[in-house]
Amino acid sequence: MGGIKELNGLIDGYEKEMVATLSQMVRLPAVSPVNGGKGEVKKAAYLKDLLERWGFKVKTYAYKDPTGSPRPNLIAKYGNAKRTLWLLSHLDVVAEGERALWKTDPFTPAIKDGKIFGRGTTDNGQSAVASIFALKALKELGIEPKYNVGIGLVADEEIGSAYGIAKLMNEGIFKASDMYVVPDVGAADGSEIEIVEKSALWLKVTIHGKQVHASTPEQGLNAFRCMVRYLAKVDELLHKKYKKKDSLFDPNVSTFEMTKHEKNVDSTNIIPGKEVFYIDSRILPQYEVDKVLGDIKRLSKGKEFKGARFEFEIIQREDATKPTKSSSEIARLLANTIRKQRRIKPRFIGIGGGTVAAFFRRKGMPAVCWSTCDPVAHQPNEYAKIKDMVADAKVFAALFLK
Template identity: 40%
Template structure:
């Protein structure tokens, strides 16, 4: 009931700083995917599960995704539920447990795996991405549980695996294997992106296509290019053609930043080990972010065309591998979840939000493609994946207030 919001607000404001305890616990347990040299999220999930139970959130359920690459044999997905008067329209807060590696340690001013509280901020790997959103959802739930207040709507907190490297064992696993857990009328919030004022609500994402191009020519001595077939030269030409697809898919949409589709050659694999060797083999990758007005099949067709063109021009063979492909529908700004979140932000913080699209990918894409509306929102400085990542402690409470308002 909205009449209880004053009590909820008072609890959240008094207990926001206590979330540093949970942040410290979670930061101390690196939850890295096998692709990033880690052993998954189970140790972190088990610690969170224990902490929640000790603090009164006891309605917990696991949805483990089998993965033989990690010692646990699975990747954990945990749902905490706080039953409300209305279970037909639950409010979800979906945060991910995994983090990215710390990167170059010399760039950090603190130990990335030890949360440090300083000047109203918490520093450490994962404290913002995505532990801030995780803690906001937990704090909102505790404001009901600790005061014996039954929310108007059931609150469901999802703690996912595998978001950083594709969500195969996280959200996408849940959508495929356990679609029954999400109701068509549920209000799903993903606190995994935002801005320092909390005034942007993400309702659309660019389509994502990550490509790996393997060019095969013939190795030769640097002084005898006539005896070889320079795979590097062909790959350079292809990289420019990939980038040139921006002029093919040229529509613009001011909802996104940048407002156009982007086709960026990125990672380059090592080929030869000497300056005087003409490479017969070359591998590079490209990160393509495409406005939703274009389908991935349209892009694939153009990629096939420029690959064929390059093969004929340089006498090489080119293999193309898709490392990631994600085509996302949009959530309408007029949808119930978008309008209710917008109204809650206005009511609680006096901010008029605006709806945006982003180039990055979130787990909202899978939900939207399955017919479930979802929005991405948080109040954050956007330090994801950077050295000296931090979260502003006050933001945890500010976002918890909005979540509580939507549920009460």
Template identity: 30%
Template sequence: MTLSRAVDLTQRLLRCQSVTPNDGGALPLLADMLRDAGFTVDLVSFSGPGEAEILNLYARIGTVSPCLVFAGHTDVVPPGNPAAWRFDPFSGEIADGMIWGRGACDMKGGVAASIAAALDHLEGAGAPNGSIAFLITGDEEGPAINGTVKLLDWVMARGERFDACVLGEPTNPNALGDMMKIGRRGSLTGEIVVHGRLGHVAYPHLASNPIPPLLRILVALTDAPLDKGTSSFDASNLEVVTVDTGNPSTNVIPAEARARFNIRFNDLWTPETLRAEVQTRVDTASAGADVSLDFMPCNALAFLTGPGRFTTLVADAVEAETGLRPVLSTTGGTSDARFISAHCPVVEFGLVGRTMHAIDERVAIADIDRLTAVYGRIITSFLT
């Protein structure tokens, strides 16, 4: 069976065991391929105190505007129990018209399609009328500290700029062409601790139970909606994700009760205004209880690439190759597009994501080739 360039590269990437923070040889593989095609390529590592060193790739051909950058990641989540898979999760096995393996749709197939599209374009049209770049990280599935955000700072410090970006995350729920992402909601996580006084349940007057005030606070946080959403975004939602006292006994009033929550917020909010709203609700509901409220650092802001020339160009390319006009969506979790959006317009369009992070992750071979055609059409349209 003769494989297309994109499918062959997908298979080779799937055989790299690049579970975050390990690269497994994935980015050097891409670096060699891009250098051979005439790109200037840099493999750049970042780390911090106590943090794993993360390998990232930046490649570019051309030095002038307009510059179209393709972004993505080659790191993957752990496969779980390999024995539960139909095929070895790092084999890149091809069967039933699908290619199987951890990262097939999220997002080694998308990375392979973008690189194949660029190489096809260069072979057919020669040097680009502008520039094509790649921004590929090994830290998207991890803390996202030593990946795209630092790589962008490194690129900008060199004086380089991008005019638009396509991120190849798996955006389609059911069929290639269903959906492209033009924005994402932000994410903010916090923890509430109510401090009580330990005591015997038979002598409650000698103790102070922290659970009732915590329950009042959680009701205050969840009962009233944060907003009603916008024309581009769903309503912001606060979800309580843990409630705990650390109390193994049935006859002891606990000394404290704590809860963690996560908020997915739209562009009506900033982290600062959201923290203030939460603090107000906690203060109102705490009724004199001893309460502490802390927030984790927020590196996921809401962003939106409004409808315009670039979003239309991408949607037109998708429709031309798939026959479907993609829905412009801001749903789903966070992605590295949140970092790129500060530098240029960014949209996300990739493969079908029904099996991402799941046992037997897989993607249709035909979809990889059609995605390559979509990306090729975007390159041609953007650089013409």
């Protein structure tokens, strides 16, 4: 039987193998087929094979997305206990973004200064690797875990989880009495445990006016002018009306940001007859998403927009859930383990992004998010620190000691 010292020593010895595993994952990009990528098939097959070679049983749940591509999710369990403590990471990655901003190829791993560079290294490869090596260490030392170790490597997280956790929730895999750790959020020193998320509302707005020559504006309807005036009103009203603060979050307020703007006309002398733009709102749980949406729509009915037609399309909507209690068993277990392993005092926080934890919280299942990482997810030159990956594996393994 092993204890914490043996576990930590064994995991230190895994470092090279962990680096090789994360490197191989970078070479198997899992961008959603809906966004023109290849999906998780190859990456899932690689990890399934690895886990099976270590002697674990792995079940694959694959769901077809609208492009007809299978989206595999892997589930592995270990132990003979009644309850399961789950470690849930996602296999998919976002696209590389602007290629010119990368110093190395986003899908060829590069190791420098103790970091592995590549798309998907921090989000969410590091945690996937840390989880499976924590599991390997428990088995290798013959440790009978206090809870069953449940490893979930899920698909489609980056664009809403429709072919990942949303479908898995209906398979009868996850029990209300289980506990859930989602290592997909983190601070650089590992001191933040996320227990609640803001609501998210992504809105596409189209304004139809009338395109004419720029010398005769009176004959048309300038959609660009409508957009500018409309957004000024939206910006002012939302920030004024929804201004509550909540210190659990950073930033501590709701955010309302105009983001993407689609190309309009090709020439300076054309008055645009159509504008398409996007608003990204992250709303504190104190407010109802429907109220915000209602205000955004209502503002388009002003007199100054007479003749223009507004269309609203919800691209994504996630209503905030009740937080996981900081006094819940999993929150306390994780906080204690971090305190012992790292000698730091963790604190509980809320974030503006979304993770798969919300799916569990919505059903009243306790889920906490934690990992150790720099804030480089979705950025060019994304990286994971090797020492963070190894240290997180030690925390994960320690969660299962009696």
